[in-house]
Amino acid sequence: MPELPEVEVILQEISNNFLGETISHIIVRCPKLREPISEEIYKIKNQIILSIKRKGKYLIIKINNGYILIHFGMSGNFLIFSKKSFFPLKKHDHIDFIINNKILRYNDPRRFGLCLWTKNLNNKFLNNIGLDPFDKNFNGNYLFIKSRKIKKTIKTLIMQGRLVSGIGNIYANEALFASRILPNRKAMSLTKKESIALVFNIKNILLKAIKKGGTTIRDFHKTDGTQGGFNNELKIYNKFKKPCVNCGNIIQCIKQENRKTYLCIHCQK
C-alpha cells in the first residue's frame, strides 16, 4: 500500500502526533520482518523523537541516541490511536510504539517491511539508494548524464536503479506514460528532452498524489480503507485492455522484472 506519497503522509501524521514526545516503551510481537528485528530496537526506550525525515520510501526518525529506520515493504501500515481507546489486536500487528498517551502500531501481513535502530545513517539500506525524487539535484540533466551507459530499460532504472529512490511500479508506469516514453526503451536511448520531461512528470505526479493524500493512517476510522486518494487519477496503471485516455487505442501489458508494465504503443515512443 505505501507508495512514496503515502509514506510522506505518514511522515506528516507522525510528526504532528509525536514530534518532541518520548517513546516510553516498544512491544515487538513478531520480529520476522525483511530483517529480523534485533534486541537493539529496545535502545529506543525513553528516547525523544527529535525529527522525522523521508528518503525514498524509508522513514528516518531521529532520536537522542541514533535513528529508527522504517520501511513498509509491500503491505506495511501504521495506525495511531489513543491508549485509552479499546483497540483490539488484529492479525499481523507486529509492533507497538507507546508514546505519551498514544500507541503507534505497525501492521504488515507480508512482512517485507523493516524496523531497526541504528547509531548513524551509514548503513547498507541508505548508502546505496539514489536521490529522493524531490531532491533538487534530481533533474533532467542528471538523469540524462547518468543514463548514458545504462543498458537496462528506463522503467527498471527509475524503479530500482541507484539514481533515484522511491518510485514504485504505479508511478513509474504513470510518469512514463505522461512523458510519452515507452517503458521498455533502453535507458541510454533517452534524449535530453525526454529526460527532462520524465523527471518533470515524476515530480509532478508524486506531488499530485501527495496532495490527494495517502490513506494509510487516516483510513483507520473507515472499515474498508483500500481506496487510495490517487486511484481515480491513474491513467494507465491497471488499465489493461482499456482505451487509452489520449488516443483511444487499447492499453497493452507486458512484464518487466516480474512487474507489470502498461503501455500505449500509439502514444508512447
Added chain:
DNA sequence: CCTAGACCCTGTACGC
C-alpha cells in the same frame, strides 16, 4: 561490472 530472475511472505481473486 551489469542485468535478469528468483526469492522473501500472506491475502485475495478467479477458474475449475
Added chain:
DNA sequence: TGCGTACAGGGTCTAG
C-alpha cells in the same frame, strides 16, 4: 463450497 494457481503497492541476493 473447496481447492489450486496467479498475482500484489518492494527490495535484495545471486547466477550468468
